[in-house]
Amino acid sequence: xxxYIKEYLEREIEMLRNLPHEEIAKAIDVLHxxxxxxxxxxxxxxxxxxxxxxxxxxxxxxxxxxxxxKHSARRFQAIRVPTTESELxxxxxxxxxxxxxxGPLQNYLQDSDVVVAxxxxxxxxxxxxxxxxxxxxxIPVIGLSGFDGGKLNELSDIKVLVSxxxxxxxxxxxxxxxxxxxxxxxxxxxxxxxxKKQ
Amino acid sequence: xxxxxxxxRLSFVGGGTDQPGFYKRAPGRVVSTTIxxxxxxxxxxxxxxKKVSARYSASETVNHPSELQHTRIRAALTDLGIESGxxxxxFASLPAKTGLGSSSSFTVALLxxxxxxxxxxxxxxxxxxxxxxxxxxxxxxxxxxxxxYAAAFGGFNMFQFNADNSVEVTSMFLSYKNHxxxxxxxxxxxxxxxxxxxxxxxxxxxxxxxxxxxxRTMADSVSEFAERLAAADFKGLGGMLHDGWQKKKSLASGVxxxxxxxxxxxxxxxxxxxxxxAGAGGGGCVMFLASPETHTTIRASVxxxxxxxxxQDFQEIPVHFSKSGAEILYNGDWAVHLG
Numbered sequence: 001x002x003x004y005i006k007e008y009l010e011r012e013i014e015m016l017r018n019l020p021h022e023e024i025a026k027a028i029d030v031l032h033x034x035x036x037x038x039x040x041x042x043x044x045x046x047x048x049x050x051x052x053x054x055x056x057x058x059x060x061x062x063x064x065x066x067x068x069x070k071h072s073a074r075r076f077q078a079i080r081v082p083t084t085e086s087e088l089x090x091x092x093x094x095x096x097x098x099x100x101x102x103g104p105l106q107n108y109l110q111d112s113d114v115v116v117a118x119x120x121x122x123x124x125x126x127x128x129x130x131x132x133x134x135x136x137x138x139i140p141v142i143g144l145s146g147f148d149g150g151k152l153n154e155l156s157d158i159k160v161l162v163s164x165x166x167x168x169x170x171x172x173x174x175x176x177x178x179x180x181x182x183x184x185x186x187x188x189x190x191x192x193x194x195x196k197k198q
Numbered sequence: 199x200x201x202x203x204x205x206x207r208l209s210f211v212g213g214g215t216d217q218p219g220f221y222k223r224a225p226g227r228v229v230s231t232t233i234x235x236x237x238x239x240x241x242x243x244x245x246x247x248k249k250v251s252a253r254y255s256a257s258e259t260v261n262h263p264s265e266l267q268h269t270r271i272r273a274a275l276t277d278l279g280i281e282s283g284x285x286x287x288x289f290a291s292l293p294a295k296t297g298l299g300s301s302s303s304f305t306v307a308l309l310x311x312x313x314x315x316x317x318x319x320x321x322x323x324x325x326x327x328x329x330x331x332x333x334x335x336x337x338x339x340x341x342x343x344x345x346x347y348a349a350a351f352g353g354f355n356m357f358q359f360n361a362d363n364s365v366e367v368t369s370m371f372l373s374y375k376n377h378x379x380x381x382x383x384x385x386x387x388x389x390x391x392x393x394x395x396x397x398x399x400x401x402x403x404x405x406x407x408x409x410x411x412x413x414r415t416m417a418d419s420v421s422e423f424a425e426r427l428a429a430a431d432f433k434g435l436g437g438m439l440h441d442g443w444q445k446k447k448s449l450a451s452g453v454x455x456x457x458x459x460x461x462x463x464x465x466x467x468x469x470x471x472x473x474x475x476a477g478a479g480g481g482g483c484v485m486f487l488a489s490p491e492t493h494t495t496i497r498a499s500v501x502x503x504x505x506x507x508x509x510q511d512f513q514e515i516p517v518h519f520s521k522s523g524a525e526i527l528y529n530g531d532w533a534v535h536l537g
Contacts, residue, residue: 025371029353033521036234037203111314111526138319190374 008171015162015175024179027142027158028186031076034114034140041078042108044101044130045118048173052118053080056180064187071195076187081105081130101130109137116142120172122150122161131155144179146172200241200531202311204524205232206291206298207348208386208476208485208517210435211442214449215417216342216359217399218334219406224413226359227420228344229370229427232352234518235291237303241311242285243531250275253287270301273336274308278316286311292515295392297477302345305329310350310524315531322523326350326365340399352523356420376430381518383432383487385470387500389461390511391481398480401450409449416445436471436487443474452480457507461500468492468499483515 034041041060043053060078082088082104091103105115115134119127122145134141135155143156146164153161162175207230215226244251251259252271260266262282263275271286286308294300306329313320313328320328329346333339347357347365354370354377372380406413419438426434443462447454454462458475461484465473469492476483488496497514504512 022371026369029369029371029521033352033523033525036520036522037525037527111319111529138321186374190378193374193378 011168012171012174015164015171016178018163019175019179020159020161023158023160024182027160028183030114030140030142030158031183031187034112035074035076037112038074039077039112039114040108040110041076041114041116042081042105043078043116043118044081044105044127046124046126048169049118049120049176050080052173052176052180053116055177056184059180059184060187064184065191066188068191068195072191079108081108098125098129101126102133105130105133109134109139111137111139114140114142116144117152117156118144118176119150119152120146120169120176121166122147122152122154124152127152128155144176146176199243199528200311200314200526201238201528202241202307202314202524202526203236203238203522204303204307204310204349205352205520205522206235206237206296206300206303207232207345208298209344209348210474211423211438212417212420213344213477214342214402214446215413216344216357217340217403217406218342219403220410220413220417221359222361223410225361225417226342226357227417228357228359229355229420229423230344230348230357231354231519232348232522233298234520235298235515237291237300237307238289238527239304239307239311240285240287240289241315241531242287243315243534244283244285248282250280250282251285253285269337270305270308270332273332274305274312277332277336278312280312280315284315292388293392293511295482296388297475297482299345299348299477302329302333302341303349305332306346306349306524310526314526314529317534319526322350322352323365323367325524340403342399350524352525353521354519356424370424370427372427376427377519379430380427380432380435380487382490383436384517385465385473385486385488385493385496386476386515386517387461387484387504388511388513388515389458389481389484390504390509390513391455391457398450398452401452405450412445412448416442432487433471433489436473438472439474439485439487440466440472443472446474455480457509458484460503460507464499464503465496468496470496 045053057078057080060076065072087104091100117131141156142158143152144160145152146162147166149161153159162172209230212228220226250263252268266272309328310325326347330343354372356368358366465486470486470488473486
């Protein structure tokens with residue numbers, strides 16, 4: 001048992017060691033610019049990735065400002081798509097599962113926004129459709145993928161690929177969560193530091 | 199209606215090496231950052247009014263864009279084949295001719311907005327290239343292209359201008375500590391003196407051959423600047439700005455003036471590590487890097503010289519760096535082009 005645990009963790013550490021630092025730095029800059037222009041960040045994924053998206057939205061909209069709730073009048077506006085399960089089932093049932101993200105996203109998307117797409121395989125059809133919609137409108141796309149990156153990594157402007165073997169979902173999703181927490185912590189530290197300077 | 203903006207910029211080292219006269223012979227390099235001051239444009243579709251209107255410090259309404267007095271709007275509309283049914287209005291956080299690249303920010307915002315008006319979207323590189331082409335080829339301004347790239351991309355960047363006209367853009371990825379640290383050490387004053395960059399740049403262009411080696415050392419100083427910035431060596435960066443400014447003054451007689459020299463010397467004598475005049479020179483803004491403890495003294499000394507020289511529009515400009523490039527803030531027009 002301990003051997004299994006050790007091997008899993010070693011594999012996770014190896015993935016974390018090989019993360020693309022420059023792409024993560026670019027993602028942080030793109031989110032920062034979006035904050036400056038008061039744009040919105042739309043994020044989505046399937047299954048565990050949708051849970052990661054929801055978790056990050058809560059962190060980014062509130063936890064980032066936790067020491068500065070009074071000081072920061074301007075906040076991030078991160079929004080998980082679709083915003084309600086009713087919309088999700090309506091699109092899935094009436095139109096098709098491939099439209100559960102692109103369908104609702106089309107209602108919201110403005111030129112000042114950013115899209116964050118999460119897919120371990122990088123090939124989920126519904127994710128790709130939503131990314132193609134954003135691309136057609138020249139909205140910056142941050143793509144978090146795994147395995148060989150698939151189509152998502154090809155299409156994304158910011159390519160945050162957790163390189164792994166096919167099917168290593170748990171390890172990839174674990175690394176994705178680390179990257180999202182890193183971004184949350186970065187802005188939290190930045191705002192703490194900035195508020196002390198004033 | 200479309201609302202679009204592009205940021206102003208502060209250039210630190212390498213200014214002047216972005217002119218074709220230099221980069222056709224050796225790679226030009228510049229480090230700059232965009233700041234939280236912007237040029238805003240509003241572009242409005244008026245299908246029922248068959249006119250072209252431009253509203254800036256003046257207001258013009260004409261039947262055809264070729265009749266416009268405003269050089270950049272005239273060139274852009276003519277080049278894009280937009281003949282009527284449009285209003286273009288501009289707004290800015292600061293006056294023109296401050297040495298913060300505002301005329302190129304205007305062009306970048308204009309082209310980003312007009313392409314959206316036509317239903318196409320330009321990315322950062324496309325809009326930088328389009329703005330460089332308009333300013334350098336269509337209206338033949340004697341300028342380089344660092345400002346168009348800075349305004350289009352946004353953030354803290356190193357630009358390399360190559361002989362084949364390609365431009366390499368390297369983001370500096372400053373950590374928040376260095377980003378805020380540099381801001382905290384920086385002072386920026388608008389001298390109240392304005393000048394068009396083109397007058398100084400024309401003289402610089404004529405003397406480029408004789409000063410080629412000076413330009414080359416300015417371009418080469420960019421990597422040292424990047425290293426010192428990464429190491430948060432703000433004092434060293436101040437020293438580099440000072441050296442760069444001394445070199446720049448030697449390039450053309452109009453870069454500095456006795457009043458600018460007095461303002462600069464006042465800041466240096468009050469403890470600044472170094473500084474420079476922003477932009478091509480001849481007026482505009484003076485910037486200093488200095489320990490925050492000396493800022494009060496520097497402010498007072500520089501303001502005293504400004505007062506003695508009757509610079510009525512002199513003022514400090516509080517500045518924060520921005521990550522934003524040219525951006526469409528609102529586009530109520532995009533659905534016009536669908537289906």
